[in-house]
Amino acid sequence: MNYDELLNAATRNSLCLVELVRPGERIQVVSTARLRRAHTVSPRGVRSRTPQSEGFTLLGLAHDGRDVHIGQDGLAAHVGVELVSTARELAPHGRAYRDRTPSWSPHRWDRDRFLDQELGTNPAGALTELQAKLTYWATETAHRQCLDMKVVKCAVTEHVTAEAFASSDGSAVGFAQTWSEVRVLYELEKGGRTLRLWASRHTGRLQDLHVEDLTVEAAWRGGALLAPVTDERSADDLVLSPRPSATVLRVLVQDMVEREQPMINMMADLPCSLVDDPHAALGGHSRPFDHEGISTQATVLLDRHGRRTELNGNAVRSAASLTPEYFPSNVRLEADPFDVPVEYTGLLGYGTRGEGTQGMRAGDRITFRVDVARVQQGEVVSRNAPVVFSATALDILSAITGANAALCYFPWRDYSTAGSWLRLTPSFAV
Numbered sequence: 001m002n003y004d005e006l007l008n009a010a011t012r013n014s015l016c017l018v019e020l021v022r023p024g025e026r027i028q029v030v031s032t033a034r035l036r037r038a039h040t041v042s043p044r045g046v047r048s049r050t051p052q053s054e055g056f057t058l059l060g061l062a063h064d065g066r067d068v069h070i071g072q073d074g075l076a077a078h079v080g081v082e083l084v085s086t087a088r089e090l091a092p093h094g095r096a097y098r099d100r101t102p103s104w105s106p107h108r109w110d111r112d113r114f115l116d117q118e119l120g121t122n123p124a125g126a127l128t129e130l131q132a133k134l135t136y137w138a139t140e141t142a143h144r145q146c147l148d149m150k151v152v153k154c155a156v157t158e159h160v161t162a163e164a165f166a167s168s169d170g171s172a173v174g175f176a177q178t179w180s181e182v183r184v185l186y187e188l189e190k191g192g193r194t195l196r197l198w199a200s201r202h203t204g205r206l207q208d209l210h211v212e213d214l215t216v217e218a219a220w221r222g223g224a225l226l227a228p229v230t231d232e233r234s235a236d237d238l239v240l241s242p243r244p245s246a247t248v249l250r251v252l253v254q255d256m257v258e259r260e261q262p263m264i265n266m267m268a269d270l271p272c273s274l275v276d277d278p279h280a281a282l283g284g285h286s287r288p289f290d291h292e293g294i295s296t297q298a299t300v301l302l303d304r305h306g307r308r309t310e311l312n313g314n315a316v317r318s319a320a321s322l323t324p325e326y327f328p329s330n331v332r333l334e335a336d337p338f339d340v341p342v343e344y345t346g347l348l349g350y351g352t353r354g355e356g357t358q359g360m361r362a363g364d365r366i367t368f369r370v371d372v373a374r375v376q377q378g379e380v381v382s383r384n385a386p387v388v389f390s391a392t393a394l395d396i397l398s399a400i401t402g403a404n405a406a407l408c409y410f411p412w413r414d415y416s417t418a419g420s421w422l423r424l425t426p427s428f429a430v
Contacts, residue, residue, distance in 0.1 A: 003115055003120065003160065003162065003176045004176075006033050006035060006160060006162040006176060007033075007162040007164065007174050007175070007176045009033050009075060009162070010031040010032065010033040010055070010075065010162045010163060010164035010174060011031070011164040011166070011172065011174050012077070013029070013031040013033075013055075013057060013075040013076065013077045013164070014029040014030070014031040014164045014165065014166035014172065015166050015172060016077040016080055017029045017031075017057070017059060017076070017077060017080045017083070017084065017166070018166045018167060018168045020080055020081065020084045021168035024063060024064070025061060025062065025063045025088075025168070026061070026062040026063075026067075026167070026168055026169065027059065027060070027061050027062075027084070027167070027168040028059075028060040028062075028102075028165070028166070028167045028168070028292065028293065029057065029058065029059050029060070029165070029166050029167075030057075030058040030163060030164070030165050030291045030317075031055070031056075031057050031058075031075055031163070031164045031166075032055055032056045032057075032058075032161065032162070032163045033053070033054075033055045033075060033161075033162045033163075034053065034054050034055065034159065034160065034161050034162075035051045035052070035053050035158075035159075035160040036051065036052045036053075036054070036157065036158070036159050036160075037049060037050075037051040037052070037123075037157075037158045037160075038155070038156070038157050038158075039123060039127055039155070039156040039157075039158065040153060040154070040155055040156075041127045041128070041130065041131045041153065041154040041155075041156070042152070042153040042154070046123070046124045046127045046128060048123050048124070054073075054074070055073070055074045055075045056071060056072070056073060056074070057071065057072045057073075057074065057075060057076040057077075057083070058070075058071050058291060058317055058322060059071070059072070059076075059083055059084065059087055060087075060324075061084065061087035061088065061091055062091070062097045063088070063091045064091075064092070065096065065097050066091050066092060066093075066094040066095065066096065066097055067091065067094045067095060067097045067098070068087055068090045068091045068093070068094030068095075069094075069317070069322045069323045069324065070083065070086060070087050070090065070322060071317070071322045095323065100292045100293075100294055100315075101169075102165065102167050102169070102171040102173075102289075102292065102293025102294060103293070103294060103295060109175060109279070109288035111175070111176075113204070113205075113281045114175075114176075114177035114178065114204055114205075114281060114286065115176060115177060115178050115205075116158075116178040116180065116204065116205040116206060116207075118205075118206070118207070119158060119178065119180070119205070119206055120160070120178065123158075126206050126207075127154075127156060127206075129206075130154065130156070130182075130206050130209070130211075131151070131154060133211045134151045134154060134184060134211055134215070135150075135151050137211050137212050137214075137215040138150055138151050138186065138215055140212075140215075141212075141215045141216055141219045142188075142219065144342060144378050144379075145219050145220070145223055145378060145379050145380065146190070146379050147188055147189065147190040147219070147222075147223060147226070148188065148189040148190070149186060149187070149188050149189075149215075149219055149222070150186070150187050151184060151185070151186060152185040152186065152187050152196065153184075153185050154182065154183070154184045154185070155182075155183045155184075155185075156180055156181070156182050156183075156206070157180065157181045157183075158178065158180050159178070159179045159180065159181075160176065160177075160178050161176065161177055161179070162174065162175070162176040163175060163176075163287070165289060165291070165293045167293055171293055173288075173289055173293065175287065175288050175289070177204065177286065178204060178205060179202065179203075179204055179284055180202070180203055180204075180205075180206060181200060181201075181202050182200065182201050182202070182203065182206070182209060182214075183198055183199070183200045184198065184199050184200070184214065184218070185197075185198055186198075186199060186218050186219075186222065188219070188222040188223070188226065190223065190226045190227075191226065193226050195222055195225055195226055197218065197221065197222050197225070199214055199215075199217065199218035199221070201214050201408050202282070202284055202408060202409060202410065202411060202416075203282055203408065204281050204282050204283075204286075205281075208281065208282060210407045210408065213242070213407050213408075216340075217241045217242060217243070217350075220241065220348055220350055220373065220375065220380055221241070221350040221351065223373070223379070223380030224348070224350050224371070224373035224380050224383045225383070226380075227373060227380050227381060227382050227383045228382055228383070229382070229383045229384075230374075230382045230383070230384055230385075231384075231385050232374065232382065232384050232385065236346050236347050237346055237347070237401070237423060237424065237425055238346070238347045238348075238349055238370070238372070238387065238423075238424045238425075239340060239344070239346060239347065239348055239349065239421055239422065239423050239424075240349040240370070240421070240422040240424065241348065241349065241350050241419075241421065242407065242408060242410075242419030242420055242421065243351070243352075243410065243419055244349050244350070244351060244352045244370060245333075245403075245418075245419055245420055245421070245422040246409075246410040246417045246418060246419035247352050247368075247410075247417075248352070248368070248396065248422075249274075249331065249332075249333055249417040249418065250410075250412055250417045251366055251368075252274070252366075252393055252396065252397070253274070253301075253328060253331050253415070253417060255393055256274075256301060256302070256308065257301075257311065257326075257327065257328055268305075268306045268394060268398075269304060269305060269306070270302070270303075270304050270305070270306055270397050270398060271304070271335055271336065271397075271398065271400055271401060272304065272333050272334060272335035272397055272400045272403065273300060273302055273303050273304050273333070273334050273335075274300070274301040274302040274331060274332075274333055274334075275298060275299070275300055275301065275331065275332055275333075275334055276298065276299045276301050276311070276314075276328040276329055276330065276331050277298045277329070277330050277331075277332060278296035278297070278298070278314055278329035278330065279296070279297075279298065280329075280330040280332070280409065280418075282330075282407075282408055282409050283329065283330030283409045283416050284330070284409050284410075284411035284416040285329040285330055285411065285414075285415050285416050286329065286330060287314075287316075287329065290313065290314050290315045290316055290324065291315055291316045291317055291324040292315045292324055294313060294315070295313075296313060296314050296329065297313060299311060299313070299328075301328065301331065302397075310326075311326040311327070311328065312326065313326065314326060314327060314328070314329055315327075316414075318413075318414045319413045319414055327414050327415055328415045329415055329416070330409050330415065330416045330417075330418070331415065331416070331417050331418065332409075332417075332418035332420070333400070333403055333418065333420065333422070334403065335400050335401070335402055335403040335422075336401065336402045336403075337402065337403075337404065337405075338401075338402025338403055338404055338421065338422075338423050339404050339421070340404070340421045341378075342378055343377040343378045344375050344377075344378055345375060345376050345377055345378075346374075346375060347372050347373070347374060347375070347384070347387075348372065348373045348374075348375045348380070349370040349371065349372055349387070350371055350372075350373060351370070351371035352368050352369065352370055352371070353368065353369040353370075353371070353386070364392055365390050365391060365392055366389070366390075366391060366392070366393065366396065367388070367389065367390040368388075368389055369386045369387070369388050369389075370386060370387045370388075370389065371383075371386055372384045372385070372386060372387050399424045399425050400422055400423070400424055401423045401424065401425055402422070402423040403420050403421065403422050403423070404420050404421045405420065407419065407420060
């Protein structure tokens, strides 16, 4: 794929539209061009489909103390006059103008970290290498966990995004990045029982994908589903795998940035902090500048003393509104370092119920159920009764005793949350 060609198309679109400005007006345009290509890797080889393209144009017009934002599917320079005319008609009914002067520091964005050059130019080679890594780690992990495990196939959806911002005051910046979803179908066999399951990860470049971590999580989840069921309940420490931890983190972030009266409003010492990082190389919502042309930067949303920081950057259009508003980008949880040992012994939380729903809240408490398995020296030996948590945000954050570095990010509607191995003391389980 030609990344420069995609970025140039977005840049031309933005520059054409800002040239339609009249005296007393200010026009800002964000042009987004995307390519999506699906790949399948199996023992029969690599199959790549034809790339699918799409785009979006976001135009903001300010005049006489008011501004308005309107959108158009595709790169809309060919209907620029009509688009700007519509914005002029709506401007008197827009919001009060928020004057933010575009400013961008190019040196803060390392292009090579965000573009998968090998996948773009040699997909067969990059995907064949990925298949070899998946097969190797499936064999290694199966041996450790006393089961049979093989890779049936791998599906990779490659997303390339180019975005260009231009303003009638002369500012013009752009960036391009690659982001891929990797889904692997595994077949596991243990004790005469066979199971197939999908496991997924998101990454910027395929070479940055933590294949071992993906395989271990899939093997433990599959081992739990194949293991005998017991009614055992235990007060032992609990380790959450990356997918459930990202789900819990999403609920906490929602309470901080989307609710009018956030549940996280505390001044207490905590064992962890929450950080929003728009420059995370593995993040699904990374960007060097926002939709108002302002450089993005990391923000500590919640520090270890319980102090919150309100977002005052990363203004982007959301799924619900075209008007740029402050949203997080890629949120991770930082705590004392913790790596799950190969021969881990303890409880493993491998899934959550109610994922992605608002039903996980009741008043000031968050309630969710975690599917739990018992792991003995790295091998799943039983599937235990689920653990139900009903706790405040402060309770959950206070129970986190360790986390490994963010190995992946799971994208939601408007931002991503990090998936990492979290160690908790489930003192509030019911």
